[in-house]
Amino acid sequence: MSTESYEDTLERLGELLSCKSDLGKVAAAKIEKLFGELEEQKSNKSSDAVERIRSGFIHFKTHKYLKKPSLYNALAKSQSPKFLVFACSDSRVSPSHILNFQPGEAFEIRNIANMVPVFDKTQHSGTGAAMEYPITELNVENILVIGHSRCGGIEALMSIKDDAAPHKSVFIENWVKIGTSAKNKIKQEYGDLSFQEQCTHCEKEAVNVTLGNLLSYPFVRERVEKGKLALRGAHYDFVKGTFELWELDVKITPAFAFS
Amino acid sequence: MATDAYEAAIKGLKDLLSKKADLGNVAAEKIKELTQELKELDSSNSDAVERIKSGFTHFKTQKYLKDSARFNDLAKGQSPKFLVFACSDSRVCPSHILNFQPGEAFVVRNIANMVPPFDQKRHSGVGAAVEYAVVHLKVENILVIGHSRCGGIKGLMSIEDDAAPTKSDFIENWVKIGASARNKIKEEHQGLDDEAKCTECEKEAVNVSLGNLLSYPFVRAEVVKNTLAIRGAHYNFVKGTFDLWELDFKTTPAYAFS
Numbered sequence: 001m002s003t004e005s006y007e008d009t010l011e012r013l014g015e016l017l018s019c020k021s022d023l024g025k026v027a028a029a030k031i032e033k034l035f036g037e038l039e040e041q042k043s044n045k046s047s048d049a050v051e052r053i054r055s056g057f058i059h060f061k062t063h064k065y066l067k068k069p070s071l072y073n074a075l076a077k078s079q080s081p082k083f084l085v086f087a088c089s090d091s092r093v094s095p096s097h098i099l100n101f102q103p104g105e106a107f108e109i110r111n112i113a114n115m116v117p118v119f120d121k122t123q124h125s126g127t128g129a130a131m132e133y134p135i136t137e138l139n140v141e142n143i144l145v146i147g148h149s150r151c152g153g154i155e156a157l158m159s160i161k162d163d164a165a166p167h168k169s170v171f172i173e174n175w176v177k178i179g180t181s182a183k184n185k186i187k188q189e190y191g192d193l194s195f196q197e198q199c200t201h202c203e204k205e206a207v208n209v210t211l212g213n214l215l216s217y218p219f220v221r222e223r224v225e226k227g228k229l230a231l232r233g234a235h236y237d238f239v240k241g242t243f244e245l246w247e248l249d250v251k252i253t254p255a256f257a258f259s
Numbered sequence: 260m261a262t263d264a265y266e267a268a269i270k271g272l273k274d275l276l277s278k279k280a281d282l283g284n285v286a287a288e289k290i291k292e293l294t295q296e297l298k299e300l301d302s303s304n305s306d307a308v309e310r311i312k313s314g315f316t317h318f319k320t321q322k323y324l325k326d327s328a329r330f331n332d333l334a335k336g337q338s339p340k341f342l343v344f345a346c347s348d349s350r351v352c353p354s355h356i357l358n359f360q361p362g363e364a365f366v367v368r369n370i371a372n373m374v375p376p377f378d379q380k381r382h383s384g385v386g387a388a389v390e391y392a393v394v395h396l397k398v399e400n401i402l403v404i405g406h407s408r409c410g411g412i413k414g415l416m417s418i419e420d421d422a423a424p425t426k427s428d429f430i431e432n433w434v435k436i437g438a439s440a441r442n443k444i445k446e447e448h449q450g451l452d453d454e455a456k457c458t459e460c461e462k463e464a465v466n467v468s469l470g471n472l473l474s475y476p477f478v479r480a481e482v483v484k485n486t487l488a489i490r491g492a493h494y495n496f497v498k499g500t501f502d503l504w505e506l507d508f509k510t511t512p513a514y515a516f517s
Contacts, residue, residue: 046488049340049400050503053492056357057501064355065499076408076497081349082307089388091339092361096354097322099314107349110368112387121429126384128429129370130347133410136427142307150334152391170477171379171386219428230304234311239334241323243315245308 064103071104081107084134086145086210088114093148098236098243107134113153113206114145115178119216128217135229136219142230143214147207149237154203157183158195178213179206200237204244207233211248224250322361329362339365342392344403344468346372351406356494356501365392371411372403373436374468377475386475393487394477400488401472405465407495412461415441416453436471437464458495462502465491469506482508 017027065072083106085095095101095108109130116131117124134140147154156169157176160183167173182205186198193201211233214220223229231248276286323330341364343353353359353366367388374389375382392398405412414427415434418441425431440463444456451459469491472478481487489506 045399049488049490052340053357053402053490053501053503056359059358060356061499065496072496072499075350079349082310089365089367089392091337091359091363091365092333094352094354094359094361094366096352097361098318099311100317101314101349101352103350103352103355105349107347108352108368109347110366111384112391115384117384121432123381124384125429125433126369126373126375126382129411129427129433130368132427132429133370134347137410144311150336152395153387169387169390171383171390174379175383175387230307232307232311238323238330241319241330243311243319245311 075104079104079107079138081105081134081138082141083107084131084140084143085109086111086114086116086143088112088146088148088151088153090148090151092238093146093236095146098146107138107140111175112172113151113157113176113179114147114210115153115175115206116145116210116213117178118213119218131214131217132219135217135223139228141228142232143220144232144234145207145210145214146234146236147203148235149200149203149239151199151203154179154199154206157206158186158199158202179209182206182209204233204235207235208248215250225252329360333362337362337365337396339363339392339396340399341365342389342396342398342401343367344369344372344374344401346370346404346406346409346411348406348409350496351404351494353404356404365396365398369433370430371409371415371434371437371464372405372468373411373433373464374403374471375436376471389472389475390477393475393481397486399486400490401478402490402492403465403468403472404492404494405461406493407458407461407497409457409461412437412464413457415464416444416457416460437467440464440467462491462493465493472506473508483510 013027017023081104083101085099085101085106085108087093087095087108087110089110089112095106099106109127111127116127119128121128153172153176156172157179160173160177163177163180179202182202185205186202190198190201211231214231215224220229220231224231231250233246233248235244237243272286276282339362341359343357343359343364343366345351345353345366345368347368347370353364357364359366365388367385369385373385375385377386379386389401393401411430411434414430415437418431418435418438421435421438437460440460443463444460448456448459469489472489473482478487478489482489489508491504491506493502495501
């Protein structure tokens with residue numbers, strides 16, 4: 001589209017100058033100036049971004065894709081990841097980096113503050129769909145929910161003063177409120193700690209809220225009860241360089257039959 | 260606690276067998292089976308824990324400790340230039356396929372890398388991520404990456420009739436975000452086989468998402484100021500290719516008629 005208009009405008013300029021040749025020098029000077037401006041624009045943000053994407057893909061292709069043809073051939077046909085991982089969208093906590101997951105190992109859902117809402121077909125179809133597929137069709141064996149330090153989403157949650165107050169954001173508060181019970185627990189039990197320490201506790205407690213919410217999905221509960229699906233929570237602290245891992249232990253005992 | 264229950268159960272079993280010795284062989288068989296099951300359970304659990312542990316150790320020794328300046332900076336704050344939408348598929352992580360390093364890209368991953376239109380009730384998850392990245396982190400680029408053999412797109416293309424009851428709890432309702440892409444492909448590419456139609460839909464669904472991005476006022480505001488670029492892409496892991504295109508969006512100054 002933009003190349004067409006460029007050709008058209010050049011044509012019209014040519015027509016003008018053929019009628020008014022005395023404008024030739026003025027035209028030449030203006031075109032030189034334009035040329036200079038366009039040269040500058042070449043090295044602007046847009047081509048930086050395109051270059052970053054291009055070089056990133058080339059790096060992947062040469063150092064990984066072409067070096068392991070049998071792995072990538074097999075993956076091209078199908079995937080059978082053992083993990084379903086929930087991680088925050090934060091640029092610092094990609095599971096491929098922090099847990100060195102290779103292509104094919106982990107089905108990943110990334111959202112603000114690594115949250116899983118309670119089963120809700122209307123309000124939370126995105127999370128539901130992203131769980132239904134790996135669990136019922138790919139048969140993953142492990143779910144791992146990873147919280148992290150300095151989480152902006154948890155900070156936003158902890159900053160909500162009054163549940164009834166109007167929101168400052170369009171979406172963020174509505175979303176992070178999934179973790180409200182975690183916030184309330186922390187404010188009650190750790191009210192004397194600094195805001196940052198409270199946030200750290202909330203980052204972990206919100207993972208536990210999410211682990212609990214996972215059980216509100218029938219296809220999760222079924223498999224957990226049969227011992228086919230393990231649920232784990234984790235907290236990655238990039239300030240200290242630590243990783244904590246814990247498990248949710250869920251069992252249903254055989255029924256006592258009273259009569 | 261667990262050992263108490265186990266001790267009690269073993270005691271009960273021994274009591275039973277001391278009274279009914281003929282059950283001995285049956286008991287032995289069943290105990291062997293049970294032991295095997297427990298071994299398998301234990302190894303798959305400890306496999307997973309070991310995988311997580313060794314993965315983190317690898318990251319810590321090969322990256323975190325080797326680049327302490329970068330990680331010290333990142334601990335204070337992030338300023339990624341990219342907001343990336345990628346599919347949750349285990350084969351298409353942007354950290355791999357575009358070699359994004361920690362701090363470079365704010366990433367949203369869902370089924371079929373979809374961006375639904377602005378909807379505070381139904382789609383707060385995506386909305387929150389776009390809002391945080393664009394308004395708070397002020398990313399300069401949004402990149403939506405579709406990919407080959409996408410199960411979500413295949414699911415979308417398989418929906419025969421929009422009015423029919425869904426076979427899944429969530430999947431069909433979610434992928435229907437791309438319904439206009441499916442309809443376009445079914446109309447314009449009738450001659451193609453199913454797999455080729457899916458490939459076209461993978462790309463067209465990215466375009467639907469790019470359009471949906473503009474339904475977010477805070478996105479539109481930055482795009483018209485030229486402070487935010489919107490791009491689509493398609494990663495084909497069968498062929499080893501990556502296509503990249505841009506959404507060119509401008510509003511001209513207004514003509515004032517009076």
